[in-house]
Amino acid sequence: MSEDSVFELARHYRFQWEQAQQAYVLLYPEGMVKLGTSAGEILKRVDGASPVSAIVADLERAFPGADLRRDVTEFLAHASVKGWIRVKPG
Amino acid sequence: MSSQANPPLWLLAELTYRCPLHCVYCSNPVDYTAYGEELATEEWVRVLREGRQLGATQLGFSGGEPLVRDDLEVLVAEARTLGYYSNLITSGIGLNERRIAAFKEGGLDHIQVSFQDSTREMNDFLSSTRTFDLKRRIAKLVKQYDYPMVLNVVLHRLNIDHVGQILELAAELEAEYVELANTQYYGWAFLNRDLLLPSQEQLERAEEVTNRFRERVGNRMKIYFVVPDYYENRPKACMNGWGSVFLNLTADGLALPCHEARMLPGLEFPSVREHDLRWIWHDSPAFNRYRGDEWMKEPCRSCPEKAKDYGGCRCQAYLLTGDAALADPVCDKSPHHALITRAVERARQAGAGVETKPVLFYRDDENSRRLSRKSEKAPIA
Ligand code: SF4
Ligand code: SF4
Numbered sequence: 001m002s003e004d005s006v007f008e009l010a011r012h013y014r015f016q017w018e019q020a021q022q023a024y025v026l027l028y029p030e031g032m033v034k035l036g037t038s039a040g041e042i043l044k045r046v047d048g049a050s051p052v053s054a055i056v057a058d059l060e061r062a063f064p065g066a067d068l069r070r071d072v073t074e075f076l077a078h079a080s081v082k083g084w085i086r087v088k089p090g
Numbered sequence: 091m092s093s094q095a096n097p098p099l100w101l102l103a104e105l106t107y108r109c110p111l112h113c114v115y116c117s118n119p120v121d122y123t124a125y126g127e128e129l130a131t132e133e134w135v136r137v138l139r140e141g142r143q144l145g146a147t148q149l150g151f152s153g154g155e156p157l158v159r160d161d162l163e164v165l166v167a168e169a170r171t172l173g174y175y176s177n178l179i180t181s182g183i184g185l186n187e188r189r190i191a192a193f194k195e196g197g198l199d200h201i202q203v204s205f206q207d208s209t210r211e212m213n214d215f216l217s218s219t220r221t222f223d224l225k226r227r228i229a230k231l232v233k234q235y236d237y238p239m240v241l242n243v244v245l246h247r248l249n250i251d252h253v254g255q256i257l258e259l260a261a262e263l264e265a266e267y268v269e270l271a272n273t274q275y276y277g278w279a280f281l282n283r284d285l286l287l288p289s290q291e292q293l294e295r296a297e298e299v300t301n302r303f304r305e306r307v308g309n310r311m312k313i314y315f316v317v318p319d320y321y322e323n324r325p326k327a328c329m330n331g332w333g334s335v336f337l338n339l340t341a342d343g344l345a346l347p348c349h350e351a352r353m354l355p356g357l358e359f360p361s362v363r364e365h366d367l368r369w370i371w372h373d374s375p376a377f378n379r380y381r382g383d384e385w386m387k388e389p390c391r392s393c394p395e396k397a398k399d400y401g402g403c404r405c406q407a408y409l410l411t412g413d414a415a416l417a418d419p420v421c422d423k424s425p426h427h428a429l430i431t432r433a434v435e436r437a438r439q440a441g442a443g444v445e446t447k448p449v450l451f452y453r454d455d456e457n458s459r460r461l462s463r464k465s466e467k468a469p470i471a
Binding site for chain 1 (some may be wrong): 147
């Protein structure tokens with residue numbers, strides 16, 4: 001993964017805010033992952049258009065004072081391994 | 091008393107019991123012809139909304155054949171607006187381009203196609219060009235509209251030896267996921283059990299064929315093989331526990347903790363026509379009846395494994411022993427386990443060519459009416 005990598009949600013996954021759980025969740029066939037606060041904030045920005053650098057910058061604007069680069073790249077790597085997201089081809 | 095239970099995650103909407111097929115292993119209730127009127131579109135919409143408010147996220151549309159309902163498009167779109175992840179479980183009969191385009195547009199997330207061989211049409215299922223063309227057409231539509239191709243095939247003694255051919259067919263249709271699910275013995279399948287339960291030998295052969303096929307196709311196709319629980323010595327954790335994650339809604343508006351629960355005696359299942367889902371899930375006596383482990387008898391009550399399997403399936407316990415609060419006889423700690431081993435032994439003999447009387451009950455309206463008249467609530471094991 002580089003600064004310029006662009007991620008998108010894996011096919012057939014859906015990301016949404018879940019009122020009853022007060023959390024962001026990922027939905028897929030016959031299952032659901034409930035996301036922690038920071039995972040939710042990162043995934044919310046995975047839109048198939050923003051490169052990693054833009055996601056980091058945007059998060060640092062929303063949560064000033066923190067160095068989030070490492071958190072973001074670690075989570076994106078984890079989410080790729082889990083198959084929730086993938087690098088957008090091309 | 092209101093339960094502290096977590097919300098249901100899964101809603102299964104059995105929209106109708108009408109179906110163009112007559113599968114001998116159908117898990118629909120055998121007396122389905124005796125039920126009241128189907129819920130109307132507005133009633134379904136209200137119930138789906140209540141389900142979301144309660145916290146449900148997964149929604150399955152099934153039946154019968156859900157495509158028989160001509161308001162499916164409306165319900166699909168409503169489900170998406172409400173934020174469900176929705177899945178259509180269908181035989182594919184009645185699917186055409188106009189409908190699948192509307193489902194896509196409305197936001198349907200997933201389609202699971204079951205290839206039914208209704209035995210009456212067994213040869214058809216495996217060889218006829220007519221049905222094969224139909225299947226090819228469905229598979230093509232599913233792909234064209236960017237759904238993963240998920241195939242479900244129910245296995246039993248009469249077709250399990252063809253597992254190789256079934257997998258070839260799946261490969262030709264470029265299926266991405268194939269579920270080879272052995273029949274579970276409820277409803278029509280239970281009536282037909284002695285003709286449907288495969289022998290141990292058949293099972294082993296089928297698994298071997300499946301494994302070889304897996305090696306050949308690699309990641310292209312994911313294949314699940316589900317053995318019948320009659321060949322296990324511990325029961326399945328049925329529904330992950332009674333009233334724990336799953337809520338089944340019947341065509342005529344009853345709420346059930348599993349698809350089969352309707353046959354259990356002494357329980358009054360609440361109707362969505364009279365109650366809202368929140369009351370049904372948390373407060374109705376039926377949903378609290380087998381929640382947790384207070385209701386258990388020995389050997390489950392003092393068993394260290396009860397948190398793992400919840401004593402198995404209430405309906406199977408009732409069907410086989412006549413008491414829904416007993417251990418599922420699949421468990422070899424159950425004093426009734428011999429009921430299972432005897433059925434398995436009969437399957438072995440049948441497999442070895444000892445003739446059994448071939449009387450299959452086809453799931454059709456006439457048989458259903460006959461069976462409802464008998465109002466046969468007594469266990470038949
Ligand atoms: S199992 Fe067969 S008969 Fe029963 S609802 Fe499904 S397709 Fe119809
Ligand atoms: S005795 Fe009951 S709880 Fe224990 S393993 Fe058997 S079915 Fe499960």
